[in-house]
Amino acid sequence: MSNVFIAFQLNEDTRPIIEAVLADNPHAVANESPAMVKIDAEGQLVIKRESIEELIGRDFDLQELQINLITISGHLDEDDDEFKLSWLN
Amino acid sequence: MDMNVKKKKLGLKEKYAHMTRGLDWQTSYQPMEKVFPQATFEGIKIHDWDKWEDPFRLTMDAYWKYQAEKERKLYAVLDAFAQNNGHLGITDARYLNAVKLFLTGISPLEYVAHRGFAAAGRNFPGVGPRVACLMQSVDEIRHAQTQIHAISNYNKHYDGFHDFKHMLERVWYLSVPKSFFDDAFSAGPFEWMIAIGFSFEYVLTNLLFVPFMSGAAYNGDMATVTFGFSAQSDEARHMTLGLECIKFMLEQDPDNLPIVQKWIDKWAWRGIRVLSLVGMMMDYMLPKRVMSWKEAWEIYFEQNGGALFADLARYGIKVPDCLTQCSEDKEHISHQTWATFYQYGGAAAFHTWMPNDEEMDWLSAKYPNTFDKYYRARFTYWRDEAEKGNRFYSNTLPMLCQVCQIPMLFTEPGDPTKICYRESEYEGEKYHTCSDGCKHIFDDEPEKYVQSWLPVHQIYQGNCFPEGTDPTAEGFDPLAAVLDWYHFNNGHDNLDFEGSRDQANFAAWRGMATKNT
Numbered sequence A: 001m002s003n004v005f006i007a008f009q010l011n012e013d014t015r016p017i018i019e020a021v022l023a024d025n026p027h028a029v030a031n032e033s034p035a036m037v038k039i040d041a042e043g044q045l046v047i048k049r050e051s052i053e054e055l056i057g058r059d060f061d062l063q064e065l066q067i068n069l070i071t072i073s074g075h076l077d078e079d080d081d082e083f084k085l086s087w088l089n
Numbered sequence B: 001m002d003m004n005v006k007k008k009k010l011g012l013k014e015k016y017a018h019m020t021r022g023l024d025w026q027t028s029y030q031p032m033e034k035v036f037p038q039a040t041f042e043g044i045k046i047h048d049w050d051k052w053e054d055p056f057r058l059t060m061d062a063y064w065k066y067q068a069e070k071e072r073k074l075y076a077v078l079d080a081f082a083q084n085n086g087h088l089g090i091t092d093a094r095y096l097n098a099v100k101l102f103l104t105g106i107s108p109l110e111y112v113a114h115r116g117f118a119a120a121g122r123n124f125p126g127v128g129p130r131v132a133c134l135m136q137s138v139d140e141i142r143h144a145q146t147q148i149h150a151i152s153n154y155n156k157h158y159d160g161f162h163d164f165k166h167m168l169e170r171v172w173y174l175s176v177p178k179s180f181f182d183d184a185f186s187a188g189p190f191e192w193m194i195a196i197g198f199s200f201e202y203v204l205t206n207l208l209f210v211p212f213m214s215g216a217a218y219n220g221d222m223a224t225v226t227f228g229f230s231a232q233s234d235e236a237r238h239m240t241l242g243l244e245c246i247k248f249m250l251e252q253d254p255d256n257l258p259i260v261q262k263w264i265d266k267w268a269w270r271g272i273r274v275l276s277l278v279g280m281m282m283d284y285m286l287p288k289r290v291m292s293w294k295e296a297w298e299i300y301f302e303q304n305g306g307a308l309f310a311d312l313a314r315y316g317i318k319v320p321d322c323l324t325q326c327s328e329d330k331e332h333i334s335h336q337t338w339a340t341f342y343q344y345g346g347a348a349a350f351h352t353w354m355p356n357d358e359e360m361d362w363l364s365a366k367y368p369n370t371f372d373k374y375y376r377a378r379f380t381y382w383r384d385e386a387e388k389g390n391r392f393y394s395n396t397l398p399m400l401c402q403v404c405q406i407p408m409l410f411t412e413p414g415d416p417t418k419i420c421y422r423e424s425e426y427e428g429e430k431y432h433t434c435s436d437g438c439k440h441i442f443d444d445e446p447e448k449y450v451q452s453w454l455p456v457h458q459i460y461q462g463n464c465f466p467e468g469t470d471p472t473a474e475g476f477d478p479l480a481a482v483l484d485w486y487h488f489n490n491g492h493d494n495l496d497f498e499g500s501r502d503q504a505n506f507a508a509w510r511g512m513a514t515k516n517t
Ligand SMILES: [Fe+2]
Pocket: B110, B113, B139, B140, B143, B231
C-alpha cells in the first residue's frame, strides 16, 4: 500500500492540528523541514474535527485547514467531521 | 415563550450540492454545441457532468472567507519585511538569483494559468468543474499579484528584477516555461486540464514549490517563503481538481482512456523538461541547500508519482514511457543545465558562478555516481580560469529543441559524454529535438510545433534587435543589440556574480546594518 501525505506550514495554528493528527493516526510519521512539516502515512490518514477542538478549546471548521495547508497526496474525502486521504489500492 | 433557537447550519455536503448545482440553464435560441464549441473536438466523451464532485466541497462563500485570511497574513509579513530591511537577512546575495529566475520564469505563468482556467471554466458545459475552474482562476491571478508584490521589494535594491514581462516574451531561456504554457493554452479545455491541472499541479508543483520554498526559508528569505506557502495552500486544491478531472474523464467513457494516456505521456515529459531549471536552482543557486534535486525527485516524483500511477492503474492508465529515462537523468540534469547557464552567463538576466570547494563536496556526496566522474573537473577548470582572469563565456548561440525550446545540452541515454539530439522531417524541412520524448511529441503534432517561436532562430533571422538597428554597420555587436532588445542592463544584470553590483551592494549594506561606521 502506498503512502498518502499532507504538509502544513509550521506555526502556532498548526501545532495543535499536527498533534491531533499524529494522535489519531498512530501509523503516521512527521518529517520536519525548514518552515514546514510533512506527515506521511501508509494507506490512509484521517483528520478529525473533534480531536482538534479538544486541543484548541473552541469550535473548529475543517475548512480552516486550508489556510496553512501546503500539499496533499491521495484521494480526498472531506465532510463536516473528517478530512480523509487515502489510496484505493 | 419565544426561544432563541440556533438554526442548524447546512452540512458541508448539502451546502456544496446547493451552491454548485442548478446554476446553469439550457439554451433556447442557440444549440448547446454552438455555445460550448470546444467541449467535443478533442474526442473526450462526457455523459453526465453532475458526476463531477470537488472533494474539498468548497463553495464560493467559504472560498472568499479563507482566501481573505490568507491575504491578510501574507501582506502583514510583506510589510514587516519591507519595513525591517528583510532583504539583508538572506544568507548570501547569490541567493537573489534564484528569486530573479522565479520572478521572470514562473510568476508570469501564474497569470497565464489564471487566463487558462478562466477559459476552461467558460468552455466546460458542467457546473461543478466551472465553479472549480473559477476558483482556480482567481487563485492564479492572486499568485501572480502576490509574487510580483513580494518580489518588488528586491527590485528596489538589486539588478535583474526590473522588466520581467518584457523579458518573458523575448529571452531565450524564458521561452522554455512560456512555451510550455502556450502549448497547453492553445490546446482544448480537456488537454489543458491534463497538462496544467493534472501533470503540472499534481505531479510537478510539489517539486517546484515545496523544496524551493523550504529552501527560501533556509536562506532567510521571508518574503518568498510567505508568498510561496500562501500560493501553495491553494495548490492542494488545484491538485485535487487535477486528479478529480482525470478520474472523471476516465469514468465517463472507456473511449477516453487512450486520449488521456497520450496527454499524460506528453505533459509528464514537457513538465519534466521545464523542471530542469528548478533542479539547477536547488543544487547550485541556493547557498544553503535543503535537499538535492535528486532527493526531491525521489520523494515527490518517484514515491508520490508512483503511488498515484499505482492507483490510476485500475482505470488502465500506465506509467509514461519517458520515466525510465528520468531515473538516469536525475543524476545529471542539474549539472548540465547549470553548466550551460554558466557558459551563457553573458546573456542571462541573473548572475552565475562556479561552486566553491565545500559546495563541490556537497555535490559529490549527493551525486556519488556522477558529479566527480563527469562534472567536477570541468567546473574546477572553469573556476581556476576565472580566478586567473579568464572567465569563460560562450559567444555562439546554441541550437534549441523544437518542442521544449531548451538548448541541446542533455546527453545521450547511456552516454553522459555525448550530446543527444533527434531529427524529424516535416514537409521537406528538418526539425531537431533534444530527446526521444520531445521527438515523439513533435512527430505526433508537427503542424503545431513547426510554428514554435525559437529565440535562437529569431536572433539569426534578425528579429531580435531594437528597431532601427543596422546589422551591417561597422563594429556591429549582435549580442549587445540582443541584450538591449531584451531590456537587460548589460554589465549589471548579467555576467559572473563575482564582481557584480549586487555582490558589492549587499556586502556594503549588510555592513551598515551590523556596524556603526
Ligand atoms: Fe499558481
